[in-house]
Amino acid sequence: MDMNVSVGGLQLRNPVMTASGTFGNGLEFAPYGDLEKLGGICVKGLSLKPREGNPMPRIAETPCGMLNAIGIQNPGVEYFVRSILPSLKRVDVAVVANLYACDADEFGELAGILAAEEGVHALEVNVSCPNVKEGGAAFGQDPSQIARVTESVKKRAGNTPVMVKLSPNVTDIVECARAAVDGGADSLSLINTLLGMAVDARNRRPRIANVVAGLSGPAIKPVALRCVHQVCRAVDVPVVGLGGIASAEDALEFILVGAHAVQVGTANFLRPDFAFSLADDMAALLSDMGVESLDEYRGSLVLPL
Template sequence: MAQGDIDLGVQVGSIAMKNPIATASGCGGYGEELAEFYDLGRLGAIVTKSITLQPREGHPPPRLVEVRAGMLNAIGLANVGLDRFLAEKLPALARFDVPVIVNVAGSTPEEYVAVCAALDAADGVAGIELNVSCPNVKRGGMEFGVAPEPLAALVEAVREKVTRATLIVKLSPNVTDIAVTAKAAADAGADALSLVNTLRGMAIDPWTGRPALTNTVGGLSGPAIKPVAIYMIRRVWEEVAGPRHLPVIGLGGVQFAEDVIEFLRAGATAVSVGTANFVDPQTCVTLVDGVREGLARLGVSSARDLVGRMQRGGET
């Protein structure tokens, strides 16, 4: 099949992506960092770093360390806050022909609702991705995303205010069964799911005994977590997303075109790319071309046709 005959377009809620490649939250700033390397309009979507109601400094460095087959980070949600994001960062993205998905974080449901309502009313926000891996200060620090009840309550509260943008809930992998939280988010009105966020981890210098991160505990990302992400996407696809036709944005260790094809087969409609941008900032655009080549090689004319398509034991 000729590469020119390949249709890379995919749909996530009301977001028409020209290809299934998006940036991952926190790994490309507000877009401007990657715009130094290529036209952001070549991407399927841009996902911003987490935005909170108030500006945040984040944790002091070191807040990012390389580990074998990945990275540990404890950035602590450093960001400019909602007002500056709306005044400066969002307008700067308008010159690119790319849907903007704004990732949102907070420590109370009220904070999430306030940020999401303001973003939903703003021009140029195609999607809102809820980062539910934040400690819920009202519930003694437990993450919103690890138990179905607080997650459902949060998504329902946000859903009431988000009437225009596609609402994506980004699931935490730090759970016993991700199908449980996926179902809670879907029942509460999510238009799409994204998974996975980082896996909790830590590293200690063997000779000084000092933790590698100032925050001690961080989130593991990169190639090390890819098989976990694939498993969890498949589980969510089978239990929740497939039967309900709910789009999934897959992420966790995507680096090569083969990875994208693997994620689509697991059940993702699109992928987000995080840590790989630190290896090569051109990764996302290289992936767009690579996926086109891969689909041509498979004789599949549309990226959509590959979603969920894997063989089972004995099947041909």
């Protein structure tokens, strides 16, 4: 089965991408499978300057998921371009750079640096990280700021496709999606993590030093599906769905409600080899259902009258 997809100008050999922050920069997972079996790799979030991230502890397991408050720890864009990207360029896979900044101008500057680099195939704009204190949540909760950030990135991105990653921690995700499209987004990815927390009843302390963290994993899939379903019906740009995917059937549920591609996140921690076989597993399941193409299946959900 032909599993090639185009996501807002980003060409993928199959609809399986790895979610930013869950797969390192891709190279760390090479011992567990063939990176060229993936449709794309969304690298760890990048900022203009190095970031130490949030204090420890910053990961906690929860029923059917996990909480994280890493805080965009990364060595900065210059290090990525100089020391990581050259190795990634030797792998035949789409590389998506995930951008994090504290204001629209900074997002634009970061976009300009990365878009100029051969080997960066798309930019994913993180306007929705819930666990960094310098404006991360505010961007994703304000449609006007989403539009402003998207416009700033698009002005500097040249021909590099721009994907905007949306937060579920809003009243109306459709309004946020429309704002990103109005700002020039070529595609959207959703959802980022849900706001959550965990506490220790015995020592009376939070389990995460940041107190509030991002909830991911199978527990959030129903929310993610609802958001992707609503957004796919409201906008004309392609949508990449993520949130709790842990099987081929999970992934196809996102395609069924309209997504062009998916991203695998928390499952990478449980099974570091999971993403490498997912596209083949999806194709096999479609064949078992008598479906002849991915396009035929996409958005074919039958709704009640």
